[in-house]
Amino acid sequence: MTAIAATSAIETAALRSDRFRLEREGDWQRLEAIVARMEKGRLRGIADEDLLDLPQLYRTVASSLSIARETSLDGATLAYLEALVQRAWFVVYGPRSSLWxxxxxxxxxxxxxxxxxxxxxxxxxxxxxxxxxxxxxxxxxxxxxxxxxxxxxxxxxxxxxxxxxxxxxxxxxxxxxxxxxxxxxxxxxxxxxxxxxxxxxxxxxxxxxxxxxxxxxxxxxxxxxxxxxxxxxxxxxxxxxxxxxxxxxxxxxxxxxxxxxxxxxxxxxxxxxxxxxxxxxxxxxxxxxxxxxxxxxxxxxxxxxxxxxxxxxxxxxxxxxxxxxxxxxxxxxxxxxxxxxxxxxxx
Incomplete structure:
Protein backbone atom coordinates (compact mmCIF):
# COMPACT_ATOMS: atom_id res chain seq x y z
CA MET A 1 0.00 0.00 0.00
CA THR A 2 2.86 2.31 0.79
CA ALA A 3 4.45 1.80 -2.64
CA ILE A 4 1.10 2.29 -4.35
CA ALA A 5 0.53 5.52 -2.41
CA ALA A 6 3.99 6.82 -3.28
CA THR A 7 3.47 6.01 -6.96
CA SER A 8 0.11 7.76 -6.86
CA ALA A 9 1.63 10.83 -5.24
CA ILE A 10 4.34 10.99 -7.89
CA GLU A 11 1.79 10.70 -10.67
CA THR A 12 -0.33 13.43 -9.08
CA ALA A 13 2.67 15.74 -8.76
CA ALA A 14 3.64 15.09 -12.36
CA LEU A 15 0.13 15.83 -13.55
CA ARG A 16 0.05 19.01 -11.49
CA SER A 17 3.41 20.09 -12.92
CA ASP A 18 2.31 19.35 -16.49
CA ARG A 19 -0.95 21.22 -16.00
CA PHE A 20 0.90 24.17 -14.43
CA ARG A 21 3.29 24.29 -17.37
CA LEU A 22 0.63 23.95 -20.04
CA GLU A 23 -1.43 26.77 -18.56
CA ARG A 24 1.51 29.20 -18.59
CA GLU A 25 3.94 27.90 -21.17
CA GLY A 26 2.71 30.29 -23.86
CA ASP A 27 3.78 33.33 -21.81
CA TRP A 28 7.11 31.72 -20.98
CA GLN A 29 7.91 30.99 -24.61
CA ARG A 30 6.86 34.46 -25.70
CA LEU A 31 9.06 36.09 -23.07
CA GLU A 32 11.97 33.83 -23.97
CA ALA A 33 11.68 34.77 -27.64
CA ILE A 34 11.66 38.51 -26.85
CA VAL A 35 14.60 38.22 -24.47
CA ALA A 36 16.61 36.19 -26.99
CA ARG A 37 16.11 38.84 -29.68
CA MET A 38 17.05 41.68 -27.32
CA GLU A 39 20.15 39.85 -26.15
CA LYS A 40 21.27 39.57 -29.78
CA GLY A 41 20.53 43.24 -30.42
CA ARG A 42 17.74 42.56 -32.89
CA LEU A 43 15.38 45.23 -31.60
CA ARG A 44 13.96 46.10 -35.01
CA GLY A 45 12.52 42.63 -35.33
CA ILE A 46 10.47 42.96 -32.14
CA ALA A 47 6.89 44.09 -32.49
CA ASP A 48 5.76 47.15 -30.54
CA GLU A 49 3.12 45.01 -28.86
CA ASP A 50 5.78 42.65 -27.53
CA LEU A 51 7.85 45.53 -26.17
CA LEU A 52 4.81 47.00 -24.45
CA ASP A 53 3.92 43.64 -22.93
CA LEU A 54 7.48 42.87 -21.80
CA PRO A 55 7.14 44.17 -18.21
CA GLN A 56 3.86 42.28 -17.72
CA LEU A 57 5.35 39.08 -19.15
CA TYR A 58 8.33 39.43 -16.82
CA ARG A 59 6.06 39.78 -13.80
CA THR A 60 3.96 36.81 -14.94
CA VAL A 61 6.98 34.54 -15.27
CA ALA A 62 8.39 35.79 -11.96
CA SER A 63 5.06 34.90 -10.36
CA SER A 64 5.23 31.45 -11.97
CA LEU A 65 8.69 30.98 -10.48
CA SER A 66 7.42 31.90 -7.03
CA ILE A 67 4.55 29.39 -7.30
CA ALA A 68 6.90 26.70 -8.60
CA ARG A 69 9.15 27.17 -5.58
CA GLU A 70 6.28 27.08 -3.09
CA THR A 71 4.64 23.99 -4.58
CA SER A 72 7.90 22.14 -5.19
CA LEU A 73 7.33 21.49 -8.87
CA ASP A 74 9.81 19.39 -10.82
CA GLY A 75 13.42 20.51 -10.89
CA ALA A 76 13.57 20.99 -14.65
CA THR A 77 10.69 23.47 -14.66
CA LEU A 78 12.14 25.30 -11.68
CA ALA A 79 15.59 25.60 -13.28
CA TYR A 80 14.10 26.77 -16.57
CA LEU A 81 12.06 29.51 -14.86
CA GLU A 82 14.98 30.69 -12.73
CA ALA A 83 17.19 31.07 -15.79
CA LEU A 84 14.47 32.83 -17.78
CA VAL A 85 13.65 35.28 -14.99
CA GLN A 86 17.32 36.11 -14.55
CA ARG A 87 17.79 36.80 -18.26
CA ALA A 88 14.60 38.86 -18.43
CA TRP A 89 15.62 40.94 -15.41
CA PHE A 90 18.76 42.14 -17.18
CA VAL A 91 16.71 43.06 -20.25
CA VAL A 92 14.01 44.92 -18.32
CA TYR A 93 15.99 46.48 -15.48
CA GLY A 94 19.62 46.14 -16.57
CA PRO A 95 21.86 48.87 -18.07
CA ARG A 96 20.33 50.47 -21.15
CA SER A 97 23.60 51.21 -22.93
CA SER A 98 27.15 49.96 -23.31
CA LEU A 99 30.27 51.86 -22.25
CA TRP A 100 30.78 53.02 -25.84
Whole structure:
Protein backbone atom coordinates (compact mmCIF):
# COMPACT_ATOMS: atom_id res chain seq x y z
CA MET A 1 0.00 0.00 0.00
CA THR A 2 2.86 2.31 0.79
CA ALA A 3 4.45 1.80 -2.64
CA ILE A 4 1.10 2.29 -4.35
CA ALA A 5 0.53 5.52 -2.41
CA ALA A 6 3.99 6.82 -3.28
CA THR A 7 3.47 6.01 -6.96
CA SER A 8 0.11 7.76 -6.86
CA ALA A 9 1.63 10.83 -5.24
CA ILE A 10 4.34 10.99 -7.89
CA GLU A 11 1.79 10.70 -10.67
CA THR A 12 -0.33 13.43 -9.08
CA ALA A 13 2.67 15.74 -8.76
CA ALA A 14 3.64 15.09 -12.36
CA LEU A 15 0.13 15.83 -13.55
CA ARG A 16 0.05 19.01 -11.49
CA SER A 17 3.41 20.09 -12.92
CA ASP A 18 2.31 19.35 -16.49
CA ARG A 19 -0.95 21.22 -16.00
CA PHE A 20 0.90 24.17 -14.43
CA ARG A 21 3.29 24.29 -17.37
CA LEU A 22 0.63 23.95 -20.04
CA GLU A 23 -1.43 26.77 -18.56
CA ARG A 24 1.51 29.20 -18.59
CA GLU A 25 3.94 27.90 -21.17
CA GLY A 26 2.71 30.29 -23.86
CA ASP A 27 3.78 33.33 -21.81
CA TRP A 28 7.11 31.72 -20.98
CA GLN A 29 7.91 30.99 -24.61
CA ARG A 30 6.86 34.46 -25.70
CA LEU A 31 9.06 36.09 -23.07
CA GLU A 32 11.97 33.83 -23.97
CA ALA A 33 11.68 34.77 -27.64
CA ILE A 34 11.66 38.51 -26.85
CA VAL A 35 14.60 38.22 -24.47
CA ALA A 36 16.61 36.19 -26.99
CA ARG A 37 16.11 38.84 -29.68
CA MET A 38 17.05 41.68 -27.32
CA GLU A 39 20.15 39.85 -26.15
CA LYS A 40 21.27 39.57 -29.78
CA GLY A 41 20.53 43.24 -30.42
CA ARG A 42 17.74 42.56 -32.89
CA LEU A 43 15.38 45.23 -31.60
CA ARG A 44 13.96 46.10 -35.01
CA GLY A 45 12.52 42.63 -35.33
CA ILE A 46 10.47 42.96 -32.14
CA ALA A 47 6.89 44.09 -32.49
CA ASP A 48 5.76 47.15 -30.54
CA GLU A 49 3.12 45.01 -28.86
CA ASP A 50 5.78 42.65 -27.53
CA LEU A 51 7.85 45.53 -26.17
CA LEU A 52 4.81 47.00 -24.45
CA ASP A 53 3.92 43.64 -22.93
CA LEU A 54 7.48 42.87 -21.80
CA PRO A 55 7.14 44.17 -18.21
CA GLN A 56 3.86 42.28 -17.72
CA LEU A 57 5.35 39.08 -19.15
CA TYR A 58 8.33 39.43 -16.82
CA ARG A 59 6.06 39.78 -13.80
CA THR A 60 3.96 36.81 -14.94
CA VAL A 61 6.98 34.54 -15.27
CA ALA A 62 8.39 35.79 -11.96
CA SER A 63 5.06 34.90 -10.36
CA SER A 64 5.23 31.45 -11.97
CA LEU A 65 8.69 30.98 -10.48
CA SER A 66 7.42 31.90 -7.03
CA ILE A 67 4.55 29.39 -7.30
CA ALA A 68 6.90 26.70 -8.60
CA ARG A 69 9.15 27.17 -5.58
CA GLU A 70 6.28 27.08 -3.09
CA THR A 71 4.64 23.99 -4.58
CA SER A 72 7.90 22.14 -5.19
CA LEU A 73 7.33 21.49 -8.87
CA ASP A 74 9.81 19.39 -10.82
CA GLY A 75 13.42 20.51 -10.89
CA ALA A 76 13.57 20.99 -14.65
CA THR A 77 10.69 23.47 -14.66
CA LEU A 78 12.14 25.30 -11.68
CA ALA A 79 15.59 25.60 -13.28
CA TYR A 80 14.10 26.77 -16.57
CA LEU A 81 12.06 29.51 -14.86
CA GLU A 82 14.98 30.69 -12.73
CA ALA A 83 17.19 31.07 -15.79
CA LEU A 84 14.47 32.83 -17.78
CA VAL A 85 13.65 35.28 -14.99
CA GLN A 86 17.32 36.11 -14.55
CA ARG A 87 17.79 36.80 -18.26
CA ALA A 88 14.60 38.86 -18.43
CA TRP A 89 15.62 40.94 -15.41
CA PHE A 90 18.76 42.14 -17.18
CA VAL A 91 16.71 43.06 -20.25
CA VAL A 92 14.01 44.92 -18.32
CA TYR A 93 15.99 46.48 -15.48
CA GLY A 94 19.62 46.14 -16.57
CA PRO A 95 21.86 48.87 -18.07
CA ARG A 96 20.33 50.47 -21.15
CA SER A 97 23.60 51.21 -22.93
CA SER A 98 27.15 49.96 -23.31
CA LEU A 99 30.27 51.86 -22.25
CA TRP A 100 30.78 53.02 -25.84
CA UNK A 101 27.18 54.25 -26.07
CA UNK A 102 27.58 56.10 -22.76
CA UNK A 103 30.82 57.73 -23.92
CA UNK A 104 29.24 58.73 -27.21
CA UNK A 105 26.30 60.33 -25.37
CA UNK A 106 28.65 61.99 -22.89
CA UNK A 107 30.83 63.59 -25.53
CA UNK A 108 27.89 64.07 -27.90
CA UNK A 109 26.14 66.62 -25.71
CA UNK A 110 25.79 65.34 -22.14
CA UNK A 111 28.97 66.97 -20.89
CA UNK A 112 28.41 70.30 -22.62
CA UNK A 113 24.81 70.41 -21.38
CA UNK A 114 26.00 69.88 -17.79
CA UNK A 115 28.49 72.75 -18.15
CA UNK A 116 25.83 75.07 -19.55
CA UNK A 117 23.54 74.11 -16.67
CA UNK A 118 26.03 75.61 -14.18
CA UNK A 119 26.76 78.74 -16.25
CA UNK A 120 26.23 81.06 -13.27
CA UNK A 121 28.81 79.19 -11.21
CA UNK A 122 31.21 79.26 -14.17
CA UNK A 123 30.93 83.05 -14.37
CA UNK A 124 31.51 83.45 -10.62
CA UNK A 125 34.52 81.10 -10.73
CA UNK A 126 35.94 82.99 -13.72
CA UNK A 127 35.65 86.31 -11.88
CA UNK A 128 37.37 84.81 -8.85
CA UNK A 129 40.21 83.44 -11.00
CA UNK A 130 40.79 86.82 -12.63
CA UNK A 131 40.79 88.41 -9.17
CA UNK A 132 43.35 85.82 -8.05
CA UNK A 133 45.74 86.79 -10.86
CA UNK A 134 45.38 90.47 -9.95
CA UNK A 135 45.92 89.77 -6.24
CA UNK A 136 49.06 87.73 -6.88
CA UNK A 137 50.50 90.41 -9.18
CA UNK A 138 49.80 93.25 -6.73
CA UNK A 139 51.17 91.36 -3.73
CA UNK A 140 54.58 90.66 -5.26
CA UNK A 141 54.71 94.11 -6.85
CA UNK A 142 54.30 95.60 -3.38
CA UNK A 143 56.70 93.18 -1.68
CA UNK A 144 58.75 90.62 -3.68
CA UNK A 145 58.96 88.40 -0.58
CA UNK A 146 55.36 87.43 -1.29
CA UNK A 147 56.70 85.58 -4.33
CA UNK A 148 58.11 82.80 -2.17
CA UNK A 149 54.97 82.74 -0.04
CA UNK A 150 53.03 81.84 -3.17
CA UNK A 151 55.60 79.72 -5.02
CA UNK A 152 57.92 77.24 -3.30
CA UNK A 153 61.62 77.61 -4.04
CA UNK A 154 61.94 74.10 -5.53
CA UNK A 155 59.06 74.85 -7.89
CA UNK A 156 60.40 78.29 -8.79
CA UNK A 157 63.92 77.08 -9.63
CA UNK A 158 65.65 79.85 -11.58
CA UNK A 159 62.44 81.83 -11.86
CA UNK A 160 63.03 84.15 -8.90
CA UNK A 161 63.00 87.91 -8.37
CA UNK A 162 66.35 89.34 -9.46
CA UNK A 163 66.96 86.78 -12.19
CA UNK A 164 68.29 88.25 -15.42
CA UNK A 165 66.29 88.44 -18.63
CA UNK A 166 68.60 85.88 -20.22
CA UNK A 167 67.99 83.37 -17.46
CA UNK A 168 64.22 83.83 -17.61
CA UNK A 169 64.22 83.65 -21.39
CA UNK A 170 66.16 80.39 -21.24
CA UNK A 171 63.32 78.88 -19.20
CA UNK A 172 60.88 79.62 -22.01
CA UNK A 173 62.85 78.77 -25.14
CA UNK A 174 65.51 76.40 -26.34
CA UNK A 175 66.00 72.66 -26.21
CA UNK A 176 68.92 72.61 -23.81
CA UNK A 177 66.66 73.36 -20.85
CA UNK A 178 63.98 70.91 -21.89
CA UNK A 179 64.53 68.62 -18.88
CA UNK A 180 64.32 71.43 -16.38
CA UNK A 181 61.30 72.94 -18.02
CA UNK A 182 59.57 69.56 -18.22
CA UNK A 183 60.17 69.08 -14.50
CA UNK A 184 58.63 72.45 -13.74
CA UNK A 185 55.73 71.71 -16.09
CA UNK A 186 55.11 68.40 -14.32
CA UNK A 187 55.09 70.17 -10.95
CA UNK A 188 52.70 72.79 -12.27
CA UNK A 189 50.39 70.14 -13.73
CA UNK A 190 50.42 68.15 -10.48
CA UNK A 191 49.56 71.30 -8.53
CA UNK A 192 46.72 72.21 -10.87
CA UNK A 193 45.33 68.66 -10.82
CA UNK A 194 45.26 68.74 -7.01
CA UNK A 195 43.57 72.12 -7.06
CA UNK A 196 40.91 70.83 -9.47
CA UNK A 197 40.10 67.81 -7.32
CA UNK A 198 40.06 69.77 -4.05
CA UNK A 199 37.99 72.61 -5.52
CA UNK A 200 35.31 70.09 -6.39
CA UNK A 201 35.58 67.91 -3.28
CA UNK A 202 35.36 70.83 -0.84
CA UNK A 203 32.41 72.43 -2.56
CA UNK A 204 29.97 71.08 0.01
CA UNK A 205 31.26 73.69 2.50
CA UNK A 206 29.10 76.33 0.84
CA UNK A 207 31.64 76.60 -1.98
CA UNK A 208 33.94 78.86 0.05
CA UNK A 209 37.01 76.56 0.04
CA UNK A 210 36.60 76.12 -3.70
CA UNK A 211 36.77 79.86 -4.28
CA UNK A 212 39.76 80.26 -1.95
CA UNK A 213 41.64 77.55 -3.82
CA UNK A 214 40.99 79.32 -7.11
CA UNK A 215 42.29 82.60 -5.70
CA UNK A 216 45.45 81.00 -4.33
CA UNK A 217 46.22 79.00 -7.46
CA UNK A 218 45.76 81.94 -9.80
CA UNK A 219 47.72 84.23 -7.48
CA UNK A 220 50.68 81.97 -8.31
CA UNK A 221 50.16 82.72 -11.99
CA UNK A 222 49.88 86.44 -11.27
CA UNK A 223 53.15 86.39 -9.33
CA UNK A 224 54.99 84.71 -12.19
CA UNK A 225 53.44 87.12 -14.65
CA UNK A 226 54.83 90.01 -12.63
CA UNK A 227 58.28 88.40 -12.64
CA UNK A 228 58.43 88.01 -16.42
CA UNK A 229 56.82 91.40 -17.00
CA UNK A 230 59.71 93.03 -15.14
CA UNK A 231 62.12 91.72 -17.78
CA UNK A 232 59.92 92.47 -20.78
CA UNK A 233 59.00 88.81 -21.27
CA UNK A 234 55.34 88.86 -20.29
CA UNK A 235 54.13 88.10 -23.83
CA UNK A 236 56.55 85.19 -24.18
CA UNK A 237 55.53 83.84 -20.77
CA UNK A 238 51.86 84.12 -21.72
CA UNK A 239 52.55 82.13 -24.89
CA UNK A 240 54.43 79.50 -22.88
CA UNK A 241 51.45 79.16 -20.53
CA UNK A 242 48.90 79.43 -23.35
CA UNK A 243 49.81 76.14 -25.05
CA UNK A 244 48.42 74.02 -22.24
CA UNK A 245 46.97 76.72 -20.01
CA UNK A 246 43.83 77.36 -22.04
CA UNK A 247 42.91 73.72 -21.42
CA UNK A 248 44.31 73.29 -17.92
CA UNK A 249 42.98 76.58 -16.55
CA UNK A 250 39.63 75.89 -18.19
CA UNK A 251 39.59 72.57 -16.33
CA UNK A 252 40.33 74.36 -13.05
CA UNK A 253 37.56 76.84 -13.85
CA UNK A 254 35.04 74.04 -14.36
CA UNK A 255 36.12 72.16 -11.24
CA UNK A 256 35.76 75.29 -9.15
CA UNK A 257 32.37 75.98 -10.71
CA UNK A 258 31.28 72.39 -10.00
CA UNK A 259 32.29 72.73 -6.35
CA UNK A 260 30.54 76.09 -6.09
CA UNK A 261 27.43 74.60 -7.69
CA UNK A 262 27.19 72.03 -4.91
CA UNK A 263 27.86 74.63 -2.25
CA UNK A 264 25.21 76.91 -3.69
CA UNK A 265 22.68 74.06 -3.59
CA UNK A 266 23.48 73.51 0.10
CA UNK A 267 23.13 77.20 0.95
CA UNK A 268 20.17 77.97 -1.33
CA UNK A 269 18.16 74.79 -1.98
CA UNK A 270 15.08 76.75 -3.04
CA UNK A 271 11.74 75.02 -2.59
CA UNK A 272 13.27 71.54 -2.50
CA UNK A 273 14.71 69.86 0.61
CA UNK A 274 18.44 70.41 1.08
CA UNK A 275 19.34 66.76 0.49
CA UNK A 276 17.31 66.58 -2.71
CA UNK A 277 18.75 69.82 -4.08
CA UNK A 278 22.29 68.79 -3.14
CA UNK A 279 21.88 65.36 -4.71
CA UNK A 280 20.71 66.87 -8.00
CA UNK A 281 23.56 69.40 -7.99
CA UNK A 282 26.03 66.64 -7.12
CA UNK A 283 25.01 64.51 -10.09
CA UNK A 284 25.35 67.46 -12.44
CA UNK A 285 28.69 68.51 -10.96
CA UNK A 286 30.01 64.93 -11.11
CA UNK A 287 29.26 64.85 -14.83
CA UNK A 288 31.22 68.07 -15.28
CA UNK A 289 34.14 66.64 -13.28
CA UNK A 290 34.23 63.52 -15.42
CA UNK A 291 35.02 65.81 -18.34
CA UNK A 292 37.52 67.79 -16.27
CA UNK A 293 39.60 64.62 -15.92
CA UNK A 294 39.63 64.33 -19.70
CA UNK A 295 40.69 67.97 -20.04
CA UNK A 296 43.56 67.46 -17.61
CA UNK A 297 44.79 64.51 -19.66
CA UNK A 298 44.67 66.64 -22.82
CA UNK A 299 46.50 69.44 -20.98
CA UNK A 300 49.20 66.99 -19.89
CA UNK A 301 49.74 65.90 -23.50
CA UNK A 302 49.97 69.51 -24.65
CA UNK A 303 52.33 70.27 -21.80
CA UNK A 304 54.55 67.30 -22.52
CA UNK A 305 54.72 67.54 -26.31
CA UNK A 306 53.22 70.59 -28.00
CA UNK A 307 54.96 73.16 -25.85
CA UNK A 308 58.34 71.52 -26.42
CA UNK A 309 57.86 71.15 -30.15
CA UNK A 310 56.52 74.67 -30.72
CA UNK A 311 59.39 77.00 -29.76
CA UNK A 312 57.95 80.32 -30.92
CA UNK A 313 55.56 82.57 -29.05
CA UNK A 314 53.26 83.12 -32.05
CA UNK A 315 52.96 79.37 -32.63
CA UNK A 316 52.23 78.76 -28.96
CA UNK A 317 49.46 81.35 -29.01
CA UNK A 318 48.08 79.68 -32.11
CA UNK A 319 47.92 76.27 -30.43
CA UNK A 320 46.51 77.64 -27.18
CA UNK A 321 44.03 79.88 -28.95
CA UNK A 322 42.80 77.01 -31.07
CA UNK A 323 42.23 74.87 -27.96
CA UNK A 324 40.37 77.72 -26.25
CA UNK A 325 38.09 78.21 -29.26
CA UNK A 326 37.54 74.45 -29.43
CA UNK A 327 36.46 74.21 -25.78
CA UNK A 328 34.26 77.31 -25.98
CA UNK A 329 32.59 76.07 -29.17
CA UNK A 330 31.96 72.66 -27.62
CA UNK A 331 30.58 73.93 -24.33
CA UNK A 332 28.56 76.94 -25.45
CA UNK A 333 27.77 76.49 -29.15
CA UNK A 334 27.52 72.73 -29.61
CA UNK A 335 24.23 71.24 -28.51
CA UNK A 336 24.29 67.68 -29.82
CA UNK A 337 22.19 65.13 -27.99
CA UNK A 338 22.04 66.19 -24.36
CA UNK A 339 20.43 62.98 -23.22
CA UNK A 340 21.96 59.53 -23.28
CA UNK A 341 20.96 57.40 -26.21
CA UNK A 342 19.34 54.27 -25.02
CA UNK A 343 17.52 51.27 -26.25
CA UNK A 344 13.81 51.35 -26.65
CA UNK A 345 12.64 50.62 -23.17
CA UNK A 346 9.40 48.99 -22.18
CA UNK A 347 9.54 49.67 -18.53
Missing amino acids: EWLRAFLGGGWSAAVRAIWLDVLVALAVMVAGVVVGWLLVAHDPEWYFALISRPMAGERVPGASAEVLRATLFGHAERDGMSRFAAQLFSNNAQVSILAFALGFALGIPSLLLLVHNLALLGAMGWLYHGKGLLLDFAGWICVHGTTELFAILLSGAAGLHIGRAVAFPGERPVLEATAAAGRRAALVMTGVVLMLVVAALLEGFARQLVDQTAGRFLVGGFMLLLWCAYFFAFRGNAGPRSRRSAR
